[in-house]
Amino acid sequence: MDTSPILAVREVVKDFGGVRAVDHCSFDVMPGSITGLIGPNGAGKTTMFNLVSGAISPTSGRILFQDRRIDGMGMHQTFGLGLMRTFQIPREMKRMTVLENLMLVPAPQLGERLWASWFMPWMVSRQERRVEAKALEVLELVSLSHLANEYAGNLSGGQKKLLELGRTLMADPKLVLLDEPGAGVNRTLLRDLSANILRASAERDITFVIIEHDMRFVMAMCDPVIVMANGAVIAQGPPDQVQQNPEVLEAYLRGPGSSTWQRAGTDAEDPALDGRRT
C-alpha cells in the first residue's frame, strides 16, 4: 500500500494585509481518498484551495504534491502536475459556449500552437473531434447536454456549478479540489454528482478534497474529514469521530455555520429540507 501522502501541507500561513486567513495549517491527503474539508464560513477553506492550486502563494510554510514543492507555482503549472480545482463562485467563460468551456481543458492540444493551426489543420481537426466527443460525454455526466451550444454566461447558478465540475472531468488529474460542488445543485442531481465522484475515485484513481457545508453529503462521501476554524486545522479523522469532537462542535456553535452542522445530525432523512440550503 502506498503510504506517502499525495498532498502534504506543512505549517502554511497566509496573511492578507492584517488578516491571517490561514494560520500554521498542516495536514496530509492520502492517495485514493475522498477527503472532506469543512469548517464555518470564513474558516480559510477556500484560501487553502487557492494556496494548494497555486492561485496565491503562502506567506510561509511548504506545500508538497507527490513529494514535490508546489508552493509558489502558478495554477497552470500545478495543473500540469495533475492537480485541478473548481471555484466556489463559478468562473465560467461567459461568452463561450458550454461545449467550448469544456473543450478548452484537455492539456496537450496540438492546435494550441499557432503554427500547427496554420500548417497542419487536418491533424488539429482530428484531435478536435476527439476533444469534442469527450466534452459531449462529460456534458452527459453532468446533465448539461441540452445546453452544449448555449453561452456559459446564460446558465443558472446550479448549472454553472455543474460546469465547474465538468471541467475537472475533462482532464486526467491525480488530485481534484472541489469547492462546494453541491451548493445550489438540486438533491437528485447531487446524488448523481456523488455517484460520479465515487466512480471517478474508484475507476480512475483520482484523489478528491471536497469543501462542502452539506453535512449529509460530507458524512456519506468523505473519509477522513479535516475541520478548519479561524484559519487553523482543529480536528481531523473519520467523520463519526470528528462529529463527536467537542472542539468542532464548539467552533460550529460559535460560528455562523452552526445551523448547518445541527441539521446533519437531526434532519438527515427529512426530504422537506431539500431546497433549504442557501
Next chain:
Amino acid sequence: MDLAGIADYLVAFAIMGGIYGVFTLGLNVHWGFTGLFNIGIAGFFALGAYTSALLTTSPPDPALFEDFKFGGNWASIGFLDWGLDVWFVLGLASAALCCGVIALVIGYITLRLRDDYLAISTLGIAETVRFFFLNEKWLANGSKGLYRIPKFLGDWIAPENYGYLYVVVVFAVLAIIYLALQRAVNSPWGRVLRAIREDEVTAQASGKDVFRFKLQAFILGAMIMGIGGALYAHHVRFLSPLTFDPMLATFIIWAMLMVGGSANNKGAVLGALVVWGIWVATQSLPGILSDPSFRLFMVGVLIVAVILLRPGGILGEERRVTRLADSDAARPNNPGG
C-alpha cells in the same frame, strides 16, 4: 465627375479602406479575441511604415542638402528586383518583424502586470515612436518627412492608373491575413485567447500559460499592424511623424472594430470599409459639415448608434468560433446565431 473620375475616387477609397482593414484585423487579435487594450495602434502603424520606407527608399541626393543620410535602398538592389520588386515583400516582412520585436519587449514587461499597464505602455510607445522619428533627423528627415518612397511594380503600369494595381495588392495582402487569422482563431489556439479574454483565472486553472498566449497574441496583432503601416507607406509615398496622429491612426481603428463587430474578422473588415466610407463621404460636404471635428463627431454618433442598436457590432461574434470539429455529424443542436 466623369466615369473615370468616379472610378479613381472609388479606387483611392478602397485602397485606404483595405489598409484600415488590415489594422482592424490586427486590433481584433488584440482586443476582439484576447481582450488586450491597445490604445497605441499609431505606434505600430508608424513603426511599420517607417521600417519599410527606410529600408527601401534611396538615400537623398547630396545636392539637395538634406539632413538625413539613411536609406536602405533595397528598391534599387538588382537581386531584390528580378522585375518583380521582391523588395516589397521584404519591406512588409521587415515591418512586421520590427513591430513584432517591439511588441515582444513591451509585452514581456507589461503582460504579467495588471491590464492597465499594457494600455499605458502602448500609448507610451505610440508617442515615443513619433518623437523618435521627429527628433532623429539623420534617420528619417524629422518633420520634413521622408519622400520618394518607392512604388511596388511602379514600372508595370502608367502612373495615372497605378491605383488599379495597388488596390489589388492591398486586397491580396488583406485576404492572406484574413485567411491566416480565421484559421488561427478557429483553432484551439484561438479558443485559449477567448478564454483569456473571458476569465484569465479560469484559463489558468485549465492549465493554460496565460502569459505566453497573451504575448503571442500581442506580437501577432502588432505584426499585422506593421504590415498595414508598410502598405500605407508605399501607397502615400510620403511619411512625416505628423501623419500618425492618434485620431486617424488609433481612434478611428477602434471605431471600425466596434462598428463592424469585435471578435469577428469579417466584421472587422466590414467596419473598416463602412467607417472609412463615412469618413471620406463627409469630406465633400458643404461648409462646416466637412470640418474634421464635425466628421469626428459623426463617427462618435455612429459608434453610439451601433452600441445601442447592435451592441456586438454589425457582424457580432459568432456563438461557436472553434469549428474544426464541425464535420462531426453527431452534433446535437446547432443554433445558427
